[in-house]
Amino acid sequence: MTTSLVWFRDDLRVADHPALAAGRSEGAVVALYVLDEESEGIRPLGGAARWWLHHGLEDLRAGLERLNVPLVLRRGAAPEVLREVLEASSADAVYWNRRYGGPERSVDQRVKSEAAEAGLHAESFQASLLHEPWTVRNGQGEHYKVFTPFWKAASARHVRPPVDAPARQGSAPANLPDSEDLADWDLLPTHPDWAGGLREAWTPGEAAGHQALEDFLDGPVADYPQDRDRPSRPGTSRLSPYLRWGHVSPFQVWDAAVRARTPRNHQAVQTFTAELGWREFCWSQLYHHPDLAEANLRPEFSDYPWQWPRESGTPHDAGAFPDPVPDGGPSPTARVRAWRRGRTGVPLVDAGQRELWATGWMHNRVRMVTASFLVKNLGIHWRVGEQWFWDTLVDADAANNPANWQWVAGSGADAAPFFRIFNPLTQHDRFDPDDDYVRRWVPSFGQEGYPEPIVDVKQSRAAALEAYQRLRDANR
DNA sequence: TGTCGGTTTCA
DNA sequence: GAAACCGAC
Numbered sequence: 001m002t003t004s005l006v007w008f009r010d011d012l013r014v015a016d017h018p019a020l021a022a023g024r025s026e027g028a029v030v031a032l033y034v035l036d037e038e039s040e041g042i043r044p045l046g047g048a049a050r051w052w053l054h055h056g057l058e059d060l061r062a063g064l065e066r067l068n069v070p071l072v073l074r075r076g077a078a079p080e081v082l083r084e085v086l087e088a089s090s091a092d093a094v095y096w097n098r099r100y101g102g103p104e105r106s107v108d109q110r111v112k113s114e115a116a117e118a119g120l121h122a123e124s125f126q127a128s129l130l131h132e133p134w135t136v137r138n139g140q141g142e143h144y145k146v147f148t149p150f151w152k153a154a155s156a157r158h159v160r161p162p163v164d165a166p167a168r169q170g171s172a173p174a175n176l177p178d179s180e181d182l183a184d185w186d187l188l189p190t191h192p193d194w195a196g197g198l199r200e201a202w203t204p205g206e207a208a209g210h211q212a213l214e215d216f217l218d219g220p221v222a223d224y225p226q227d228r229d230r231p232s233r234p235g236t237s238r239l240s241p242y243l244r245w246g247h248v249s250p251f252q253v254w255d256a257a258v259r260a261r262t263p264r265n266h267q268a269v270q271t272f273t274a275e276l277g278w279r280e281f282c283w284s285q286l287y288h289h290p291d292l293a294e295a296n297l298r299p300e301f302s303d304y305p306w307q308w309p310r311e312s313g314t315p316h317d318a319g320a321f322p323d324p325v326p327d328g329g330p331s332p333t334a335r336v337r338a339w340r341r342g343r344t345g346v347p348l349v350d351a352g353q354r355e356l357w358a359t360g361w362m363h364n365r366v367r368m369v370t371a372s373f374l375v376k377n378l379g380i381h382w383r384v385g386e387q388w389f390w391d392t393l394v395d396a397d398a399a400n401n402p403a404n405w406q407w408v409a410g411s412g413a414d415a416a417p418f419f420r421i422f423n424p425l426t427q428h429d430r431f432d433p434d435d436d437y438v439r440r441w442v443p444s445f446g447q448e449g450y451p452e453p454i455v456d457v458k459q460s461r462a463a464a465l466e467a468y469q470r471l472r473d474a475n476r
Numbered sequence: 477t478g479t480c481g482g483t484t485t486c487a
Numbered sequence: 488g489a490a491a492c493c494g495a496c
Contacts, residue, residue: 364477365477372478416478419479419495420478421496422477426479427478468496
């Protein structure tokens, strides 16, 4: 009987998993997950992501157990691990669902060629994106740089239906490679255990993801265009971490959304599926610009006087002002510290940052506001914010996170124009008029002890516009 | 998926 | 005097 190895990555599910389905159709399957912290260029997971991964893997193991498929856990450089595990399992083939980041693609390519050299069958599948990034092209044959035409072209294309979870296998493969113990990976925080808020807010896993999808399409989707901007309301799908980890696939979301469509909610469903479109667009950007998290897509922004906190990891070639800033006010280090902990004295910003710190997630409207505040009002480089979100979000996504930070900063493809600067006070009035959200996360709001704004919103906005104007003049 | 300051419109 | 409207950033 044939044995296949199915390599799980950002697709921790058993349904709509083409690689798993392919392996099962050939015979017996061994599942593998590799925690690769060694391969060149692979970005180490943030703290909140590690927490989610731990529980996501437990859930995957349970899901695979129901199919009688054993899950092998290994740490190390993926090509080496694959070599070992393929040999130990006497597998004839290895299957996986495609990844689209630069370093990940290099790793996968290496695994594929090494498998071929060893006379093994290696095959990859489309499962994480509705549209392969190299297939969505404009009239000139180039990838789209603007969202609206991108999504217009992409969403007109056929989307395959989700595939079912495979049938339970009668017997597990004879040769089972050793597995490491998940607990030894230290993915969960211990001293201190800061994950209490995450546990309260989230249930990682495939079933929970589908429950979230179903609950959303059962009700809230009808009011999505309005309610999604109100952070105090349960108006969003909260699917982001489930999509990030692949507990739910975009094909499943697309299919469910299309099925939930009625004449009445048609427009609202389209607004929702456009968010899948943004995800596709972000991944297209990362595919075509593997350095999306490091480099401005608009190179002229390298001359913008972004500031960096004084701490390790600050690039020396960032064109940054020294700490403290020349024109007075709190130092970049103090600004960043206040922003991270939600002590800027700007209520909506502080509420968002505290929601993030407590739950590993922030409402999208508020993400735009806190990001704009960091980049435009505090004058800090978007990469500082991108790194913080990467470390704290349970949905930290290698494409969405940097693409959206560049969107806010104005340095990205189809980005918000730099002069589109959110006023956090106006946004507060408009989207949290009853202060429900702000009071939930900042109990001291409106009371003595709540700090004054760390910078003047109006003055700092004007300063950002001036710096931008100088940049434009210099580039003319 | 913006804000601001100015002008116009209308009750 | 509020609300709608507009251009500039």
